[in-house]
Amino acid sequence: MTHAVVLAGGWGERLWPMSTRSCPKQLLRLVAGEPLVRATLRRIAPVAPSKSAIVLTGAAIREAIAAELSGVPQERIIGEPVGRNTAPAIALAAHLLVAEDPDAVMVVLPADHVVSDEAAFCAAVDLAVRAAVAVRGLVTLGIRPTRPETEYGYMRVGRESTVGGVHEVEAFTEKPDAATAESFLAGGRHLWNSGMFVWRADRFLDEVGERLPDVSAALAAVPRRPCDAGFDDAVRRYYEAVPSVSVDYGVMEKAENVLVVPAGFGWDDVGSWCALERVWDDGTGAGSVVRGDAVLVDAERCIVYADGGVAAVVGLSDVIVAHTKDATLVCPKARARDVRRVVEELKRRGVIEP
Amino acid sequence: MTHAVVLAGGWGERLWPMSTRSCPKQLLRLVAGEPLVRATLRRIAPVAPSKSAIVLTGAAIREAIAAELSGVPQERIIGEPVGRNTAPAIALAAHLLVAEDPDAVMVVLPADHVVSDEAAFCAAVDLAVRAAVAVRGLVTLGIRPTRPETEYGYMRVGRESTVGGVHEVEAFTEKPDAATAESFLAGGRHLWNSGMFVWRADRFLDEVGERLPDVSAALAAVPRRPCDAGFDDAVRRYYEAVPSVSVDYGVMEKAENVLVVPAGFGWDDVGSWCALERVWDDGTGAGSVVRGDAVLVDAERCIVYADGGVAAVVGLSDVIVAHTKDATLVCPKARARDVRRVVEELKRRGVIEP
Numbered sequence: 001m002t003h004a005v006v007l008a009g010g011w012g013e014r015l016w017p018m019s020t021r022s023c024p025k026q027l028l029r030l031v032a033g034e035p036l037v038r039a040t041l042r043r044i045a046p047v048a049p050s051k052s053a054i055v056l057t058g059a060a061i062r063e064a065i066a067a068e069l070s071g072v073p074q075e076r077i078i079g080e081p082v083g084r085n086t087a088p089a090i091a092l093a094a095h096l097l098v099a100e101d102p103d104a105v106m107v108v109l110p111a112d113h114v115v116s117d118e119a120a121f122c123a124a125v126d127l128a129v130r131a132a133v134a135v136r137g138l139v140t141l142g143i144r145p146t147r148p149e150t151e152y153g154y155m156r157v158g159r160e161s162t163v164g165g166v167h168e169v170e171a172f173t174e175k176p177d178a179a180t181a182e183s184f185l186a187g188g189r190h191l192w193n194s195g196m197f198v199w200r201a202d203r204f205l206d207e208v209g210e211r212l213p214d215v216s217a218a219l220a221a222v223p224r225r226p227c228d229a230g231f232d233d234a235v236r237r238y239y240e241a242v243p244s245v246s247v248d249y250g251v252m253e254k255a256e257n258v259l260v261v262p263a264g265f266g267w268d269d270v271g272s273w274c275a276l277e278r279v280w281d282d283g284t285g286a287g288s289v290v291r292g293d294a295v296l297v298d299a300e301r302c303i304v305y306a307d308g309g310v311a312a313v314v315g316l317s318d319v320i321v322a323h324t325k326d327a328t329l330v331c332p333k334a335r336a337r338d339v340r341r342v343v344e345e346l347k348r349r350g351v352i353e354p
Numbered sequence: 355m356t357h358a359v360v361l362a363g364g365w366g367e368r369l370w371p372m373s374t375r376s377c378p379k380q381l382l383r384l385v386a387g388e389p390l391v392r393a394t395l396r397r398i399a400p401v402a403p404s405k406s407a408i409v410l411t412g413a414a415i416r417e418a419i420a421a422e423l424s425g426v427p428q429e430r431i432i433g434e435p436v437g438r439n440t441a442p443a444i445a446l447a448a449h450l451l452v453a454e455d456p457d458a459v460m461v462v463l464p465a466d467h468v469v470s471d472e473a474a475f476c477a478a479v480d481l482a483v484r485a486a487v488a489v490r491g492l493v494t495l496g497i498r499p500t501r502p503e504t505e506y507g508y509m510r511v512g513r514e515s516t517v518g519g520v521h522e523v524e525a526f527t528e529k530p531d532a533a534t535a536e537s538f539l540a541g542g543r544h545l546w547n548s549g550m551f552v553w554r555a556d557r558f559l560d561e562v563g564e565r566l567p568d569v570s571a572a573l574a575a576v577p578r579r580p581c582d583a584g585f586d587d588a589v590r591r592y593y594e595a596v597p598s599v600s601v602d603y604g605v606m607e608k609a610e611n612v613l614v615v616p617a618g619f620g621w622d623d624v625g626s627w628c629a630l631e632r633v634w635d636d637g638t639g640a641g642s643v644v645r646g647d648a649v650l651v652d653a654e655r656c657i658v659y660a661d662g663g664v665a666a667v668v669g670l671s672d673v674i675v676a677h678t679k680d681a682t683l684v685c686p687k688a689r690a691r692d693v694r695r696v697v698e699e700l701k702r703r704g705v706i707e708p
Contacts, residue, residue: 017664017666293705295700297695306682308680309680309682311684312684312685312696313684313685314683314686314692314693314696316686319670321682321684323681323682325663325679327664327665327666328660328666328676328682328684329666330665330668330675330684331666331667331668331670332669332670335652338652341651342668345649345651346649346664351647351664
């Protein structure tokens with residue numbers, strides 16, 4: 001059976017102050033009035049129903065996430081006491097799924113992405129599931145690059161596997177420099193690593209045993225079912241014990257039989273304020289995208305967000321302006337990644353919890 | 355006797371959103387933690403005590419103004435049902451003062467200015483009072499220009515009057531163009547019209563009778579004392595009847611015997627966001643002035659205000675950034691006067707009352 005494993009931790013720091021610790025990106029209704037995490041489960045439902053999904057999220061926002069996911073049984077929404085990146089979370093989900101279904105196939109999905117053609121998305125996942133079952137591949141969904149993005153991981157696509165339409169991955173490159181990203185874009189042989197993965201749970205646990213023995217060892221102490229006695233305490237100890245490591249670095253870059261399904265759907269990870277230009281429409285006629293009450297006077301190509309008040313922009317171009325009750329952000333679009341520096345400073349001051 | 359007449363109407367639109375209809379500029383604690391209106395009355399107290407002052411303000415904010423002015427008798431704080439600019443307000447004050455003191459001298463003071471040398475301020479007012487009494491002059495306090503400001507009125511200074519240190523005013527120029535303002539600044543013969551005036555109340559009423567007969571006629575129906583029966587209703591009818599006209603245009607520019615005392619004190623009308631660079635200190639070391647919680651990343655020479663939250667500015671120079679719970683303003687310093695256009699648009703939308 002195919003199970004959705006939804007990664008709903010973190011809070012989307014680079015979208016501060018729209019995104020906050022208490023109302024993180026995956027709960028924002030960025031598109032079509034629906035929280036991203038709910039859209040994620042709805043989108044995969046034709047392939048993997050919500051009732052057999054596993055959702056991993058931060059303990060502090062677990063209740064808020066659960067409130068949006070009525071179709072997912074409460075005990076299958078797991079609150080992480082500390083974030084340890086993706087590999088330990090996916091390993092925990094695999095551990096639980098194998099116990100209930102030795103042939104379980106996992107579809108690992110970040111909770112905060114936007115996908116535009118949902119039928120094509122399901123078709124791509126179906127193909128990935130076939131490859132995960134037929135050749136026990138570790139299958140990624142790859143996105144054709146549309147810009148020389150330096151914040152993403154890239155995969156070089158190799159020859160077609162024995163499953164038609166599914167290719168081998170020859171190499172991973174994480175966050176290339178600008179020139180390399182340009183060459184990947186021009187060359188046509190690279191895809192973005194979307195962070196969406198499909199594999200058999202047992203295959204993944206074998207990889208974890210081989211490549212992340214600390215994780216594997218810690219996992220042995222976790223009961224096989226969420227309803228088992230002591231499960232919550234065991235999960236807490238597990239997260240405290242394991243290292244923080246991404247599945248890309250910890251598993252994928254070292255594994256054999258890594259495959260990719262080139263995506264036929266529109267995709268955005270809404271990774272920074274600039275993504276909103278792609279996700280939102282221009283409502284101003286002057287190249288600006290606006291959400292909420294905004295007043296633009298001689299302002300062009302801006303990204304303006306106002307929640308609970310008015311954002312007024314006079315005589316500026318190509319800037320991000322965000323207003324919430326608690327904060328204002330002003331930043332040129334070209335500096336969007338430096339929103340991180342603001343968040344770091346606010347953590348240092350204790351305004352945002354570290 | 356010398357009476358303070360404090361003009362505390364309006365709300366400082368060009369300081370939006372720091373200044374709002376409900377918390378207007380004259381109530382802001384811009385300097386030394388003291389509301390500007392309270393500082394105005396404290397500053398003039400050595401010359402004209404609060405208990406004999408008259409304060410004119412908007413009816414909607416009358417209670418808030420009164421709460422800050424415990425030294426001024428309640429009935430002497432008059433709420434204007436509609437704003438009619440300065441001439442009708444000053445005429446009403448003169449009407450009341452003449453009734454209680456035929457020799458009353460009025461010191462007319464806007465409630466929203468910043469003065470830095472208070473002893474020099476009182477000395478200048480003293481001199482102006484002497485001229486108002488000795489030669490029945492209409493005396494202004496003139497400020498030596500420090501920049502080619504195009505938003506102010508200018509006065510050309512003539513020969514010294516028979517009162518030493520007090521000069522005749524040869525001409526008024528309201529809001530000159532940039533080239534004219536530059537020539538006034540360079541020529542050394544012009545002073546800014548501060549909007550602070552000193553004259554005998556009876557002299558002023560004579561001028562009103564001659565130059566603003568509509569105001570004079572409407573005034574005749576207003577009782578002579580605030581405690582008289584029907585006073586409030588009469589004031590309401592007065593404001594509804596009179597035209598909106600400034601004292602500069604309606605009286606000063608046409609009157610004889612207009613004099614000026616060149617000020618020996620530091621003065622600022624805090625007329626726009628840019629004034630805060632003069633009134634506040636640079637606390638960042640990068641040429642920016644900041645009030646409230648701000649995070650500046652590669653931001654230089656900015657004016658940043660945060661009330662009830664954080665204002666974060668990344669990679670911008672020479673901009674005004676203001677955050678309140680209800681609004682964000684972002685505007686280059688060079689466009690500060692266009693804050694008006696934002697306020698106009700918000701009035702049009704009904705967000706701000708017209």
